Amino acid sequence: MLYGRSVETAAIDELIDRARKGSGGALVLRGEAGAGKTALLDQAASRGGPMRVLRTTGVEAEADLAFAALHQLLLPVTGLLDALPEPQAEAVRGALGLAPAGSGDRFLLAAGVLSLLAEAAAPDGLICVVDDFQWVDRPSADALLFAARRLGTEPIAMPLAVRGDMPVKGLPSLEIAGLAGPAAAELLDAGFTLAARVRRDLVALTGGNPLALRETARLLTPAQRAGREPLPDPLPGGAQLFGDRVAALSAGARLTALLAAVESDVDLVLRAAGRLGAGEAALPELESAGLVAVSGTHVRFRHPLIRSAVHETASPAGRREAHAALAELSGGDRRAWHLAGAALGQDESVAAALALAAERDRDRGGYGAAATALTRAAELTPEPLVRARRLKDAAVAAWLGGRPGQAESLLAEAREFAGTDAALTMEIAQLRGRFELNSGDAAEAVRILSAGDTLDMLADAAEAASYVGDTAAIVEFGRRAAAFPEGFLRDVLAGIGATLAGGDGHALLRRALGRTGELREAADFLWASAAASHLGEVDLSAELAERAGRVARVSGMTGQLPVVLEFVATAERLAGRLAESRAVSEEGLELAREAGYANTVAAHLANLAAVAALRGEEEPCGRYAREALAIAVPHRVGLRAGLAAYALAMLDLCLGRFGAAHDRFTAIVTAGSGTGHPTVVWRSTPDRIEAAAGAGDADAALAALEAYERWSAHAGTAESRALLARCRGLVLPDDRAVEALGEASRLHANPFEAARTGLLLGERLRRTHRPGEARVHLRAALETFRRAGAAPWARRAYSELRAAGESVRREKDAPATPEVAPDVRGTALDALTPQELRIATLVADGATSKEIAARLFLSPRTVEYHLYKIYPKLGITSRTELARLVVLRKAPAAPHSML
Numbered sequence: 001m002l003y004g005r006s007v008e009t010a011a012i013d014e015l016i017d018r019a020r021k022g023s024g025g026a027l028v029l030r031g032e033a034g035a036g037k038t039a040l041l042d043q044a045a046s047r048g049g050p051m052r053v054l055r056t057t058g059v060e061a062e063a064d065l066a067f068a069a070l071h072q073l074l075l076p077v078t079g080l081l082d083a084l085p086e087p088q089a090e091a092v093r094g095a096l097g098l099a100p101a102g103s104g105d106r107f108l109l110a111a112g113v114l115s116l117l118a119e120a121a122a123p124d125g126l127i128c129v130v131d132d133f134q135w136v137d138r139p140s141a142d143a144l145l146f147a148a149r150r151l152g153t154e155p156i157a158m159p160l161a162v163r164g165d166m167p168v169k170g171l172p173s174l175e176i177a178g179l180a181g182p183a184a185a186e187l188l189d190a191g192f193t194l195a196a197r198v199r200r201d202l203v204a205l206t207g208g209n210p211l212a213l214r215e216t217a218r219l220l221t222p223a224q225r226a227g228r229e230p231l232p233d234p235l236p237g238g239a240q241l242f243g244d245r246v247a248a249l250s251a252g253a254r255l256t257a258l259l260a261a262v263e264s265d266v267d268l269v270l271r272a273a274g275r276l277g278a279g280e281a282a283l284p285e286l287e288s289a290g291l292v293a294v295s296g297t298h299v300r301f302r303h304p305l306i307r308s309a310v311h312e313t314a315s316p317a318g319r320r321e322a323h324a325a326l327a328e329l330s331g332g333d334r335r336a337w338h339l340a341g342a343a344l345g346q347d348e349s350v351a352a353a354l355a356l357a358a359e360r361d362r363d364r365g366g367y368g369a370a371a372t373a374l375t376r377a378a379e380l381t382p383e384p385l386v387r388a389r390r391l392k393d394a395a396v397a398a399w400l401g402g403r404p405g406q407a408e409s410l411l412a413e414a415r416e417f418a419g420t421d422a423a424l425t426m427e428i429a430q431l432r433g434r435f436e437l438n439s440g441d442a443a444e445a446v447r448i449l450s451a452g453d454t455l456d457m458l459a460d461a462a463e464a465a466s467y468v469g470d471t472a473a474i475v476e477f478g479r480r481a482a483a484f485p486e487g488f489l490r491d492v493l494a495g496i497g498a499t500l501a502g503g504d505g506h507a508l509l510r511r512a513l514g515r516t517g518e519l520r521e522a523a524d525f526l527w528a529s530a531a532a533s534h535l536g537e538v539d540l541s542a543e544l545a546e547r548a549g550r551v552a553r554v555s556g557m558t559g560q561l562p563v564v565l566e567f568v569a570t571a572e573r574l575a576g577r578l579a580e581s582r583a584v585s586e587e588g589l590e591l592a593r594e595a596g597y598a599n600t601v602a603a604h605l606a607n608l609a610a611v612a613a614l615r616g617e618e619e620p621c622g623r624y625a626r627e628a629l630a631i632a633v634p635h636r637v638g639l640r641a642g643l644a645a646y647a648l649a650m651l652d653l654c655l656g657r658f659g660a661a662h663d664r665f666t667a668i669v670t671a672g673s674g675t676g677h678p679t680v681v682w683r684s685t686p687d688r689i690e691a692a693a694g695a696g697d698a699d700a701a702l703a704a705l706e707a708y709e710r711w712s713a714h715a716g717t718a719e720s721r722a723l724l725a726r727c728r729g730l731v732l733p734d735d736r737a738v739e740a741l742g743e744a745s746r747l748h749a750n751p752f753e754a755a756r757t758g759l760l761l762g763e764r765l766r767r768t769h770r771p772g773e774a775r776v777h778l779r780a781a782l783e784t785f786r787r788a789g790a791a792p793w794a795r796r797a798y799s800e801l802r803a804a805g806e807s808v809r810r811e812k813d814a815p816a817t818p819e820v821a822p823d824v825r826g827t828a829l830d831a832l833t834p835q836e837l838r839i840a841t842l843v844a845d846g847a848t849s850k851e852i853a854a855r856l857f858l859s860p861r862t863v864e865y866h867l868y869k870i871y872p873k874l875g876i877t878s879r880t881e882l883a884r885l886v887v888l889r890k891a892p893a894a895p896h897s898m899l
Contacts (some may be wrong), residue, residue, distance in 0.1 A: 003190075006618075008174060015044075016048050017616075019125055019241075024152065024153070024155065025172075027159050027174060028161060029041070029161045031177065034209045034241075035210065042130050045127055046158070048157070049315065052121065052418070054126065055131070056073035056140075057072070058132035066137055066138075067371035070139070073130075074116060075096070080119040082866060085854035088853070095364045098147050098231050101289070106142060110146035111146070115859035116859075117147055117859075118862060130161070131160075132161065133161060133162040134164065136495045137344070142368060142401065146180070187214070188203075188801060191214065192217045197227050198220075198681070202231070211303065215241040239309035239311075242291070245309075248293075252273070252285075253283075255278045257875045258318060259294070259322050262326065262341060263334070268330060271325050271814050272329055283299070316329045322341075326338045327339045336350075336354045340353075347380050348383070358397065361373060361397075362397060370397070371398035371401055373393045377390050378394060378413075388414045388415075388424060388550035404597075426454070426457070429451055429457075434460060436464075441634075442468045450476075455489060455493075462481075463495075469676070469679065471572075474792060475500050479494075479611050481494045488512050488515045488518070488524065489524075492527045495507075496534050509534060509535050524738065530851065533683075537716060537717045539749060540717060562600050565872045569582075569585040572795070576755075576788045577788070582605065583838045586604075589601060591661070599640065602808070605625075605628035606647065613651035614650065621648065628643070639680065641677065643680060644669075653687060653691050658691055662692050665691050665692070668680060682711050686708065688709070701731045718747045719749045719753070729741035729764075742761060744757045752784060752788055755793070759778065762781065762797070765777065775804050778804060778806075779806075781797045796857070838884075
């Protein structure tokens with residue numbers, strides 16, 4: 001029976017009720033040992049009616065065994081794995097040891113866990129109970145938290161109990177405090193006869209902790225309970241509460257309890273106890289004393305403090321003996337960890353066994369467990385160079401497991417043991433540089449990586465320098481790359497360097513792009529995208545970035561997907577698919593935060609700011625830009641700081657504040673570093689020319705045009721020629737401007753950029769008294785802007801069309817409001833959430849629900865749920881109709897820049 005927990009019970013009931021109605025969620029019950037968290041979880045498990053209950057408990061002895069908690073939780077429902085997308089099912093089977101390890105991608109595994117829980121929730125819902133979360137092994141904890149943060153559309157309630165102040169990011173929590181006086185007194189009166197003063201003192205001294213109340217009262221003498229003798233000072237606390245029970249056990253029972261304290265498998269415990277002479281009556285004695293319980297194949301202490309008491313009363317030699325006995329009877333990872341527990345000093349054979357266990361963890365996607373195993377292996381390794389390599393491998397595992405801080409610490413330790421080994425020192429340096437580029441100071445990454453003497457390290461250095469905006473460094477790295485044998489990556493690096501130096505690197509870039517048919521890796525497609533961009537063919541650049549995204553989603557990128565999505569989101573935005581770009585960046589932002597990649601977080605925030613600017617959303621634009629700058633500026637990620645500054649300038653340009661936009665663009669050009677990233681400067685030139693022309697600064701517009709002509713001199717695509725023609729049209733007199741803008745309009749391949757040109761052409765035609773011709777271009781521009789959700793430009797096109805003499809029907813939320821209503825296609829699709837739009841787009845591409853789930857890290861049931869919501873919003877009933885709507889909206893991407 002629970003005393004005084006009406007508030008907590010109400011919160012749990014609300015969680016379960018919401019889940020029963022299809023709006024799932026998680027709740028963290030946080031409190032000290034003995035506060036009653038487990039009792040509340042027991043109550044939660046009993047209050048769901050027909051809802052299925054799955055349960056797992058973190059066990060300190062299993063905290064280093066990858067996926068131990070997930071195995072306990074999911075084993076009853078593994079028969080449902082066939083309903084999952086095959087990549088997810090393969091990842092879960094590998095993690096649970098039901099099949100060979102898969103790709104090792106932790107995001108794919110986490111999505112599989114979510115999908116399996118969703119399948120288990122049918123038809124009546126699911127209560128997923130997780131106790132002692134602080135001891136859940138890291139891979140299981142990562143997968144459970146990934147799922148817990150994504151339960152909004154699933155009929156799943158997930159209450160988790162955690163001791164102390166362990167952070168559990170992104171989930172609501174409820175503090176489980178001690179019982180108030182009346183409830184505490186009621187609890188004591190139910191089991192003990194105490195004097196009123198003794199009862200009050202106990203409540204005050206224990207803080208109302210239910211376990212401390214009961215166990216302390218049990219330890220009191222009759223005289224102390226009656227108040228004739230003072231209470232113990234201090235009161236027993238923690239493991240001391242159970243010390244007397246442990247001490248009262250027979251020697252065999254104490255030995256068996258110690259074995260159970262370091263191993264939860266009941267068969268192993270009993271076999272080891274038999275070998276050590278504990279006797280058959282030992283386990284029943286522990287059960288009779290109320291200290292342990294056997295559940296299935298596991299023996300568990302009734303409270304974690306009992307385990308602590310057993311552990312504390314045993315000698316170090318006794319603990320080593322227990323581990324040694326268990327190691328003789330165990331295999332695989334368990335044997336490795338028991339050998340480590342039995343080790344006295346350094347031992348290479350034990351270290352090697354742990355390193356093999358780490359390799360198995362890594363193959364299954366258990367990077368956190370791999371990092372722990374390799375760290376312990378390094379401690380046991382006598383030879384310094386081998387120790388350094390294991391610490392380096394541990395750092396990589398920690399990094400891939402989303403723990404960059406731990407990764408940096410391990411790498412620093414590895415550096416100390418590497419000594420004079422040049423190859424290992426260089427490998428450690430490359431990793432340090434990569435860690436800095438993802439989560440730290442990008443300029444420091446350039447400094448570290450510049451010492452590299454391999455092509456891969458030079459590529460990393462050039463990438464870091466491009467993020468910083470250090471053109472001189474990129475040129476130097478390109479010069480050094482040119483000394484390597486001919487090949488795709490060498491040609492890209494040397495070509496970019498020569499181009500930036502003012503030389504003829506274009507032939508090298510063309511040769512590299514000629515090999516795109518041979519590319520298979522997402523990273524290579526991104527380098528190809530960079531090559532196209534430096535040729536001025538950023539329409540092709542965007543297409544290659546999108547191909548990188550498609551490859552990354554299906555190839556098991558071990559955590560690198562959020563980085564690739566930076567470029568995919570940019571490509572979608574610059575193609576005018578603003579809702580799609582926002583959805584990709586929201587996904588990338590979430591994954592980057594999960595992975596701990598701070599600089600990728602800044603990239604997605606900056607893109608969200610740019611999308612908000614194009615939609616005329618001032619508050620979100622400013623908020624996203626500030627958040628991006630707060631990371632990018634101190635981390636010296638000039639490319640992302642520049643994009644955030646560009647977003648603010650574009651907001652002014654979109655809203656017709658040409659003077660303010662001109663000032664912001666000028667500030668970007670003159671900033672030099674930080675927000676003045678050279679790529680941002682020259683790729684935003686078409687927008688800068690438009691702002692300068694609108695502000696009446698003809699000289700600035702002409703100067704910018706000259707720079708843009710130099711940059712695009714080697715561009716060969718129609719879209720690049722169209723943008724150059726539009727820029728010329730902005731600075732020419734009206735009669736010649738119409739001719740240039742008309743040429744641009746004919747050349748455009750990107751509908752969004754064509755609409756921008758059409759708006760400018762329509763304005764010039766109306767100004768030269770040719771309203772009939774103007775209306776043709778303005779109508780097309782208005783329709784495109786409406787479909788894209790680019791409200792500011794749609795308002796401008798609307799006003800110009802009215803001024804040109806056409807009576808345009810004002811929609812219910814048309815130009816007087818912040819948004820302009822699109823036509824029926826745009827209105828319907830704009831009503832979708834970003835997630836719904838992503839699903840709709842993939843449906844239009846012909847993907848099945850399982851395929852969509854695999855690409856977006858969702859469960860198939862979640863995809864079906866979203867489709868159930870999408871159809872009535874759009875007034876349709878089938879995938880075929882949905883595909884028609886999306887195809888009408890979507891057009892090939894050919895953006896003017898890759899900011």
